[in-house]
Amino acid sequence: MRRERRNGVIMSESYAVNEKRELILQKVKEFIVAHGGIVKKNQLEELHIDYRRILDFVEKGDLIRIKSGYYTIRIGDYSEDELIVKLFPDAVLTMECALYAYGYIKRKPYGYQIAVDKNTSKSRFKLEFPQVTPFYAEPETLQSGVDRIDFGNAKMQIFDKDRLICECLKYEDKMERAVFQEGVLSYIKDEKKNIANLMKYARERRVVKKVQSMIGVWL
Structure with a gap:
């Protein structure tokens, strides 16, 4: 040696x-x-x-x-929320995850639903923990109706409430029926909803008829 x-x-x-x-x-x-x-x-x-x-x-x-x-x-x-912020700083919280963040649904969803640029690498989402479900979108649509909230001791992007409901209407078939109904009803009862913004996003996301039929009757 x-x-x-x-x-x-x-x-x-x-x-x-x-x-x-x-x-x-x-x-x-x-x-x-x-x-x-x-x-x-x-x-x-x-x-x-x-x-x-x-x-x-x-x-x-x-x-x-x-x-x-x-x-x-x-x-x-790190908590799950902190990992999401660090791994996907460019993403936007959406669907059930965002509904829960706003208090629109009571049960915390399994995993995280995030909106991302359609051109992002699919390999980013191949991880065992935490569970992530990406919703691929055109880059320009990720700039509309985006807020930031405290999330895992950091700031995370999230669709505002009016944009979020349009996303839920657009992807209704990807949600549990009970969760979808709970989220929409909570939005209808929310005194801070902005109908003008809702219709603006509805036109952008091409869900005007759904907004009119599912939400309009309650307004």
């Missing part, structure tokens, strides 16, 4: 290798913490570390791969 002398102390080659590994791991961990706790593969490339080293850290349990290309130190440090 090869040995080297350092500060008058003879060290084994394996000890030196392990020490180097720990120094690199510490560097990676400090980098992840400095960048909000979750980083993408292309961010780690800034460290100029052989990617095989990163894979070794994951295999040994020193790093956690949340999904392909995304890494953190401890998954338990």
